[in-house]
Amino acid sequence: MKKKWWQKEVVYQIYPRSFQDSNGDGIGDLQGIISRLDYLKDLGITSLWLCPIFKSPMDDNGYDISDYLDIADEFGTMDDLKQLIAESQKRQIKIILDLVINHTSDEHPWFQEALKDPKSPYHDYYIFKEGKEVPNNWRSVFGGSVWEKVKGRDEYYLHSFSKKQPDLNWENPQLRKELYQMINTWLDMGIAGFRVDAITYIKKDLYFQSLESDGVDGLAKCTKAVRNQAGIEKFLDELKEETFKKHDCMTVAEAAGIRYDQLNEFIGDDGFFSMIFDFKYADLDIASGSEWFKRIPWSVADLRKRIFDSQLNVQKYGWAANFIENHDQPRATTKYLLQYERNSDAVKMLGAMYFFLKGTPFIYQGQELGMINFKRDSIDDFNDISSIDQYYRSMEEGYSKEEALEFVNLRSRDNARTPFPWDKNNGFSTHSPWLKQNNNDNEINVQNQINDNQSILSFYKEMINFRQNSQYSDCLIYGSIEPIEVENNEVIAYRRQYNDMMIDCYFSFSNQAMEIK
Ligand code: GLC
Ligand code: CA
Numbered sequence: 463m464k465k466k467w468w469q470k471e472v473v474y475q476i477y478p479r480s481f482q483d484s485n486g487d488g489i490g491d492l493q494g495i496i497s498r499l500d501y502l503k504d505l506g507i508t509s510l511w512l513c514p515i516f517k518s519p520m521d522d523n524g525y526d527i528s529d530y531l532d533i534a535d536e537f538g539t540m541d542d543l544k545q546l547i548a549e550s551q552k553r554q555i556k557i558i559l560d561l562v563i564n565h566t567s568d569e570h571p572w573f574q575e576a577l578k579d580p581k582s583p584y585h586d587y588y589i590f591k592e593g594k595e596v597p598n599n600w601r602s603v604f605g606g607s608v609w610e611k612v613k614g615r616d617e618y619y620l621h622s623f624s625k626k627q628p629d630l631n632w633e634n635p636q637l638r639k640e641l642y643q644m645i646n647t648w649l650d651m652g653i654a655g656f657r658v659d660a661i662t663y664i665k666k667d668l669y670f671q672s673l674e675s676d677g678v679d680g681l682a683k684c685t686k687a688v689r690n691q692a693g694i695e696k697f698l699d700e701l702k703e704e705t706f707k708k709h710d711c712m713t714v715a716e717a718a719g720i721r722y723d724q725l726n727e728f729i730g731d732d733g734f735f736s737m738i739f740d741f742k743y744a745d746l747d748i749a750s751g752s753e754w755f756k757r758i759p760w761s762v763a764d765l766r767k768r769i770f771d772s773q774l775n776v777q778k779y780g781w782a783a784n785f786i787e788n789h790d791q792p793r794a795t796t797k798y799l800l801q802y803e804r805n806s807d808a809v810k811m812l813g814a815m816y817f818f819l820k821g822t823p824f825i826y827q828g829q830e831l832g833m834i835n836f837k838r839d840s841i842d843d844f845n846d847i848s849s850i851d852q853y854y855r856s857m858e859e860g861y862s863k864e865e866a867l868e869f870v871n872l873r874s875r876d877n878a879r880t881p882f883p884w885d886k887n888n889g890f891s892t893h894s895p896w897l898k899q900n901n902n903d904n905e906i907n908v909q910n911q912i913n914d915n916q917s918i919l920s921f922y923k924e925m926i927n928f929r930q931n932s933q934y935s936d937c938l939i940y941g942s943i944e945p946i947e948v949e950n951n952e953v954i955a956y957r958r959q960y961n962d963m964m965i966d967c968y969f970s971f972s973n974q975a976m977e978i979k
Contacts, residue, residue, distance in 0.1 A: 468655070468712035468736055469781060470939055472926050473558065473824045474507040477789045478515055478537055479523060480881045481827055483891035490881070490890070492538035496546050501908070503553040505830060505919075506926035509712070510550065511558040511657050513789055515543065519569050521626035522604075522847060523879075524560075525659065526567035530644045547652055556654035558712065563641050564663040565627040573628055577612060587637045588628050589620040591670065598672040600688070601681035605851030608684050622663050622688050624847055629688075632664045632697050642704040649705065655712035658735065662719050665694035678858055683753075690719040695727055698734040712736045714783045714822075722775040729780030737783040737822060740776065743768035744791055747872075754873040755856040755866070762971045765798070766954045770945045773819055773956075777943065782821025786812065787829045792877040796835035802973065803834045810921045815954055815969040817925050820943040827882055830922040831911060835877040836900035841867065845897050849874040885909035937963040949979040 482494030492515065502510065514524035515537045524534065533540055547557050566573060575584035591597040591609070594616050600608040602622055609618040610625040620629050630637055645656075666688045673682035706713050717738040720728060728734050746768055749756035776782040786794035794812060795803040802808040809832040817823045838844060841853050849870045856866035871877075880900040881890035885907055888899050904910075911917035929938045941960035948955050952972040958965045968978060 463731075463780070465940065466736065466781070467710070468509075468822060470930070471509045471556070471712070471822050472507045472930065473509040473511055473714075473822060474502060474505070475511045475513070475788060475824055475826045477513050477827060477879055479513075479896060480879050480890070482882065482884070483893065483895070486892045487536070488891050488893035488895045489536045491536065492533070492542035492546050496542070496549050499549055499553055499555065502555065505923055506930060507825065508554065508930070509556040509558055509654060511714075511824070512560065514560045514562055514659075519567055519626065521567070521624055523845075525562055526565070526569075526624070526627045527562055528567040528569040528571075530566075531647060544651075551652075556712075557652075558655045558657055558714075559648060559653050560659055561645065561656040562659040563630065563645075564660045565621065565623060565629045568626045568628055580615070580617070583636065586634050587631055589631050589666065591618050591620070592616060593618070598670055599675060599681045600673065600684035601677065601679065602684060604848050605855060607681065608688070620666070620688075622684055623660070629663070629666075633668075638697070638700065642701070645701075645705040646708070649709040649711055653711075655706075655714075655736070658713055658715040660718075661698070661715045662690045662694065662717050663688050664697055665691040667691050677855070678860075679855075685719060690721075690724075695734075698728075702734045706735075714739065714824075722771070725775060726779045729776070731780075733780060737781045739783050739785060739788075740772045742772055744785070747797060753855070754852045754869045755859055755861055757869065757872075762952045762954065766945075769816075769819070769954065770956075773821075773943055774945075777820060782819065783824060784816050784819045784821040785824040785826070786816045787826035787878060788824070789826070789878050790875050791826075792873055793833050793835045794829065795832055796872075796877070799971075804832075805973070806832060806916075806918050808971075808973075809918050811969050811971070813918070813922060814925055814967075817929070818938055818958065818965075818967055819956070820941070820958070823929070825922070826878060828878070828880075830919050831883065831906050831908065832918040833880075833883070833900065833906055834902060835871065835874075836880050836898070837871050838874075838876075838898075839867075841870070843898060844870065844874060844876050846875040846879070849876060883907035934963070934965060936960050937965055941965070950976055952976075953978060 479490045481490040482498050483490050484493035515533055516527045517529035517532045517534050518524045518526050533543055550557055572584045572587045575582045576588050596607055596609045597618055602608040604624045608620050608622060611618050621627050622629050673686055676682050713735040715735040715738045718741050728738055745752055746760045746764055749758050795809050798812055799808050844850060853866045853870045856869050879897055881895040883906060886904045911919035937958050937960035941958040944957050946955035946957050953970050955968045
């Protein structure tokens, strides 16, 4: 594989609402990010991926966009973003934006036009079905039917996510053209690329038939009919040709649901994207289909198997995007280490285990401090719409209130979305934050760790430096990877190899000393 610039990146993901507030309203913003660029530079990361910062009613915290080419007031202005791009550039940090093109907000002018006038060309930008009855039994990702009735008309529109996120109709060439123009506008503005949201949802099964129900609500999870459907390749290929390929940009697709035999198309030499996020090991604690109440037990051996399946399959065709956390996942410390979540050796081990896999590493804000899940005592303390849905669905499915709360605590997306702990008093904002802070007895914060060379933060810094700037860099970045077979069930081991250099890496999930066999 030819070397590409993005193979050498270390990406840091920012959830703008929760990173740094600059104006005392309790909500993180772009000026806040600018004020923390030196921290990020010092950490050693080379790219920043910002979760959506565009105009939005914030039903799904920005994943419901009402203007693709403007910034949400609470985050700042276009000038703030330009300043962020320029200030980042001074520090050799690139900016990657979130591209949400499966759906818009219901408050987007296109959708508003479509509602006002069914004869408007914008009506065909979305997926409407006429009729007095709900068209079928598909369940949206955030719960309830995918269909929402249009007020005053016998008509429904489709939403794979919340009802405030109507799906765009990718079958319409005019819509696609508008999206491409928007994407090119951003790329021309000097951003380095995109994380591409929910992209495997853009093609639907056009028969719109009901499916066999998989819940007591009589509905069936829509992913079987709206995700990774035959024909999606045509849209993705056109998207790449019309936009990404014209720029030397980096794209990382959230491509849940794709099979390993599709990897060549997705990330091969002339693939649709630079890389994809593979969720097969992120979701190892829940049954496929990913309802939080369908928990399954797992072992380190299962984790090892899934990681190597992913690495070896990806390596055949392309490049991996390695991660253990993001804004939709619980904290990795709690998920993978359970009762060892506060053991800093274990946290460092977990960090290194994924960081030195082959691919571009992604670090989610707070991961570098070893942040842990935030256990809440009541459903009222959650903000995330999927947490609220999963709580009530769990009870509908027969679990008790306590069990339902337990599932949500383990899986809630709010675990990752708590304000970033800069210091003992949190340092995130002078105002009470939009989402309760995870205090963890005032230990897990930057102030506490930054001058301690044994801290998790210092470990991440060393790890990044080791990958990026050491005599081992070529091997750690470009070297092949193969599993090292060991008998110890709680060990994950692999070999990186490049020319005449070979690095063997062993990671033990056990708290007992052991001999590797
Ligand atoms: C992706 C995002 C998630 C969002 C959803 C709908 O999965 O990562 O946060 O809720 O898409 O846009
Ligand atoms: Ca603010």
